[in-house]
Amino acid sequence: MIAVATIEHDAELMLRVREGDSQSFALLLAKHRAPVIHFLYRMIQNQAVAEELAQEVFLRVYRSRASYEPTAKFTTWLFRIASHVALNHIRDGKHERNQESLDQDSDEGMSRQVASTGPTVEQQMLREARFEEIRRTIQLLPAKQRAAVLMHKYEEMEYAQIAAALECSESAVKSSLFRAYETLRAKLAHMNR
Amino acid sequence: MNAKNNSCPMQNENAEILLSYCARTLEPEQVIQVEKHLLGCAECREWAAGQQAVWAAMDTWEPEPISADFDAALFARIAATEQPSAWERWTAPVRQFLQGGFGWRPMLSAGAVALTLVIALSIENPFRKEPPVGQSVKLEAHEIEQAERALEDLEMLRQLEAPEEETSL
Structure with missing residues (x-):
């Protein structure tokens, strides 16, 4: 019931944006800014690029206000735009260049953190190593599988919502998710045992 | 879950339920049913343990903090796109006329x-x-x-x- 009320509220806000109410857009942005940026960050694995792409997402939302119709949940529509932007970015090959800079950043970050902490150096290093393993394993997933996993795990979206966001069938999403989790289990299951 | 090769029907036909159990999105009655099954099925127990480990590992991946000027930059971009283009500016008198x-x-x-x-x-x-x-x-x-x-x-x-x-x- 709470979820339904939230969905209706988001759609209502978007309809107000369509009528020219910029305050409603600010409210939508405040609510969905973090989920969109976090999704894009985990897809692209570069915070600066994720924020740039998130701006593109919200810009598209704003530009589409005139044609907006509340036919689907607002979050589904929003994540459809976010998935498009992320997958296009990856397809255009910009992703690899970001990844190179990310690797440099993460190495620098690691040495910075190791130097700044005293008694928890080992724990910190272990934590960094685990994080790196998770990051790299998720990175190895095909882009669409990765998007499905991130929406399922972190955004707690239903199969139908993910299917609508990725513009494919629900059965394709399930199959994609199961394959992705199988890969992740094979590579990450040892971590918390 | 490449369930087709597994012998347990829970993984073959109800893989979705098992995945939802690990995601803790099942109704309490369904949780009881799955846990009953897990008690007697080593294969599904192994699968669920692996999935929960993946879930826990993914939970440790915290996102980065968002830039403080994100909103300001976005509103500046929106304002820039709302500005009329050079063509629109040049043809404005004609259109007004x-x-x-x-x-x-x-x-x-x-x-x-x-x-x-x-x-x-x-x-x-x-x-x-x-x-x-x-x-x-x-x-x-x-x-x-x-x-x-x-x-x-x-x-x-x-x-x-x-x-x-x-x-x-």
Whole structure:
């Protein structure tokens, strides 16, 4: 019931944006800014690029206000735009260049953190190593599988919502998710045992 | 879960339930049913343990903090896109003129009148200059002379061809 009320509220806000109410857009942005940026960050694995792409997402939302119709949940529509932007970015090959800079950043970050902490150096290093393993394993997933996993795990979206966001069938999403989790289990299951 | 190769029907037919159990999105009654099954199925227990480990590992991946100027940058971009383009700025007076009481209907009527005038003038042009009388007579005589020469040439050719036809027969 709470979820339904939230969905209706988001759609209502978007309809107000369509009528020219910029305050409603600010409210939508405040609510969905973090989920969109976090999704894009985990897809692209570069915070600066994720924020740039998130701006593109919200810009598209704003530009589409005139044609907006509340036919689907607002979050589904929003994540459809976010998935498009992320997958296009990856397809255009910009992703690899970001990844190179990310690797440099993460190495620098690691040495910075190791130097700044005293008694928890080992724990910190272990934590960094685990994080790196998770990051790299998720990175190895095909882009669409990765998007499905991130929406399922972190955004707690239903199969139908993910299917609508990725513009494919629900059965394709399930199959994609199961394959992705199988890969992740094979590579990450040892971590918390 | 590449469930098709597994022997347990729970993984083959109800993989979704098992995944939802690990995601803790099942109803309490369904949780009890799954846990009963897990007690007696080592294969599913192993699967669920692996999935929960993946879930826990993914939970440790915390996102980065968001830039403080994210909203300001976004609103600046929105404001920039809302600005009219150079083309829109240049054509603005014309568009304003057209929108401000000088609609398309009078423009269409004026266009139709202009087109009629052009057609009428091309048919009956009072400004067209006719060639002088003497010059036109000279031109006609020249054309007759050219036609006569052509006929003579044809006659000559026919005469040349005639003996060849006879020999071939």
